[in-house]
Amino acid sequence: MPRLLFALFALAIGYQSYHLYYGDQGVKRQEELAKQIAYQERVNLHLKQRNEALRAQVDDLRSGEEAVEEHIRTDLQYIKDGEVFYRIVDK
Secondary structure: OHHHHHHHHHHHHHHHHHHHHHOOOOHHHHHHHHHHHHHHHHHHHHHHHHHHHHHHHHHHHHHOHHHHHHHHHHHHOOOOOOOOOOOOOOO
16 A cells, blocks of 8 residues: 555656646756747847947937938939049959
């Protein structure tokens, strides 16, 4: 009888330990979720910084002609009257 109780007790502890570590709410799952949360926070921080830079660029474009002119000059290669444009092409 004591052996049977010991075996049942050992099985119960083993079962509970398995579910504590590998179960749906277990330690292993919590570690995976913590890694996912850390990764998502890094992604969110990167996207937040990009959004702030884009917001600043939009504000610059809305507020002044200098930013619009700079944008046109760099992206569309716009030149003013009286300026000379030199294009250097690599061979």
